Amino acid sequence: MKVGIDKIGFYTPNKFVDMVDLAKARDVDPGKFLIGIGQNKMAVADKSQDAVSMAINATSEYIDKIELDKLGLLVFGTESSVDQSKSASLFVKKALNLPKNIRTFELKEACFGLTAAIMTAIDYVKAHEDKTAIVIGSDIARYGVATPGEVTQGAGSISLLIKKDPSIMEINSETSMYSDDIDDFWRPNNFKCALVDGKYSTNVYLDFFKHCFEDYTQKQNLKTSDFEALLFHLPFTKMGQKALKLAIEGQDPETTARLLDKFVAGATYGKEVGNIYTASLYMSLLSLLEVDQPKAGSLIGLFSYGSGAMAEFFTGRLVDGYEKQLAPEKHKEMLEKRQKLTVAEYEEVFNESLKDLAESQEVQSDANGWYFAGTSNNIRKYSRK
Missing domain, CATH: 3.40.47.10 (Thiolase/Chalcone synthase)
Structure with a gap:
């Protein structure tokens, strides 16, 4: 049986910091970041963007194009989990109104998480030929302001539909x-x-x-x-x-x-x-x-x-x-329309995103799509703008 990737969704936050600006602020030759590390820009997630909101946005890209009655599995691979117990996949499931009769969970092994989810989904589809699976990788890479690993931070999500006789790979x-x-x-x-x-x-x-x-x-x-x-x-x-x-x-x-x-x-x-x-x-x-x-x-x-x-x-x-399953122009537009932050603005957004939220706290977003809207009695809320 041929099983593989049938759909791909991609999302990254609407803010970034330029590596030349960051290098100058850190008193480093820009070539060290642009050539030595190989990065041009770095996505920055504010407090309204977390692993869940990015995953919802990535999956939203294709969710209207699939047969939901065939969906049997939803697996969320991440090392940026939002809860020590509840699976991040359940927030995605609720936001996208996915069927209740599906198996869903979160798994972790550092950056291997989405691959583990894919291999699990392939085994599932081979055992249930009439079913499909959604697998998501979503993370915010954080090492800290002015740390050696700062230049290798970022944020984004990829969502995949795994099925029999796939249309991509x-x-x-x-x-x-x-x-x-x-x-x-x-x-x-x-x-x-x-x-x-x-x-x-x-x-x-x-x-x-x-x-x-x-x-x-x-x-x-x-x-x-x-x-x-x-x-x-x-x-x-x-x-x-x-x-x-x-x-x-x-x-x-x-x-x-x-x-x-x-x-x-x-x-x-x-x-x-x-x-x-x-x-x-x-x-x-x-x-x-x-x-x-x-x-x-x-x-x-x-x-x-x-x-x-x-x-x-x-x-x-x-x-x-x-090629017919891809959306290059949409992704190009998403990357080009992002807001460029100064280094000072990036540092403020980064440090603010690390702060603990109050038991009940509302969060606003300046980005379109799904976002983390804050907490109510320590329960996380997600909204769409």
């Missing part, structure tokens, strides 16, 4: 996995910003990619040249470039040039948004499809990594006519 059943208990990145319960050992995390990421990629290509009897594109989890663009360098080492000029070009296309949205944790790999997939439009039938390799650490490499083939 068929996901192959074979995968290669690698995991270990390490401390490269983590966020204790009492911390609102993540802790990270940046250099160590990069080395682990590259080591895990090497294990997964070599294992997959050997088992499936594939060569690097067989891939039309290789996509990566991109906490920042340069990290993925380093992994790609390992894959193309010693390859012929045509393969090297093609994979480098496809990587650039896949990193286009990420360079404008920043790190969105669980959804970063799939924002790269969407970016490749909308910016480059590879030919149908292309074999796409995807490397997913979640610190702590869990990694998986898998592949998919693009379906004929997949």
